[in-house]
Each structure stands twice: as structure tokens, then as C-alpha cells.
Amino acid sequence: MLTWHMLAAAMLAGPAQPSPYRPPANPPDPVAQRDEMIALYDEICLRAFPDDKAAGDAVARHAATPLTDAQVHILLHEDPGVGWAVDGRTGRFNVTIEAPPFHACAVRTMTAGGFADFGPYRALADRYEAGGGYRAMNHMQFTRDNLEVGGGGEQRVTPDGGTESLLVILTTPTRPYRDRGDTAVEVRFTHQFALPGMQ
Secondary structure, three states: OOOOHHHHOOOOOOOOOOHHHOOOOOOOOHHHHHHHHHHHHHHHHHHHOOOHHHHHHHHHOOOOEEOOHHHHHHHHOOOOEEEEEEEOOOOEEEEEEEOOOEEEEEEEEEEOOOOOOOHHHHHHHHHHHOOOOOEEOOOEEEEEOOEEEEEEEEEEEOOOOOEEEEEEEEEEEOHHHHHOOOOOEEEEEEEEEEOOOOO
């Protein structure tokens, strides 16, 4: 059974707010940005999470700024949770922890054009998933609110009958908005636990 609840939370901005998808004037080196994102995800969402306190402590080590309720709402919509902004070496990373029934830790960042090579992420995910009975999830692709969302990942069934998933989600504006210059790509790494029956 597949859990794609988190994909719906990728709707960050509709046509009234295209500016988040404007490419940065001085984009960071994409390899450095990718590697910093992977390191944050590993530390906060794989090593510390699902212990919310440990994950919060890990975020705090990066002098993170708590997101306002309104900012969290933009990222998680109606789902309960908290978030922080981490001003990293290569740019801003938003970290969110969503409360059950979909208990999830995510790190996301806006990139000039995505990452050409996800190999280092794949290596990290493979290490985490080794021997855990994970299976590849079907790729999902859909359009909503003038955003194109695509995602994939791996999932296992947990002893209580729920699921644990590692997801990679990419969001970019639809063609009319890309044609006018909104060409940035949001990349998100998510570690999610779903309660039984919530797949």
C-alpha cells in the first residue's frame, strides 16, 4: 500500500505567488547545496527522528529560526506540525515535523534547477534501508494549483501494521509559469511513518 499524503503538502505557491520559484540571481553550487541538504536530512530526519525532541535538538544545533504558524501552514496546510528555517552555507533549508497520523520529518530547499545527480542521496537511503524490507513505491506525478509535483521512494511495513517511507519529492511550476521565468525547483526529502490504515 502506498502513502502519498505528503505529496499534497508540496503545493507551496499558486499563481498569485510565483516568486518562490524565481531562480536565484546567484545560485549556489548545486553539488554543495545537495550535499548540505543530505547532511541535514541524515542528521535530523534519519538519525534523530522519529524522536521529535531529538530532531528538534538537532535542528537547534544549526541556529535555526522557528517558522511562524502561517509559514508552517503554507508547508503543511491543515496538517499539524512545526518547522524551522536553517540558513545554511548554500542557502535556506526548511525543516518540518508533522504530527501523526502521518508522522514525518522533511527537509526542503529551493534550487535553480534541481540536482543532476542524486547518487549520494541514494547511497544514504540504501544504507538506512538495508535489510529493512523496503520496496520501491510507484512514481507519482500530478498537477495542482499550477504546480507539477513528482515523487518516488521506498516503503516498508512496520511491525504495528503501519508503514515507514523515504521519499524524494520535486515541485516546479507548470509550463506557462516556467515560460515567464519561474523555473526554480523545490527539492524535498521526507522520512514518514504512517499509522495502520492510513496508507
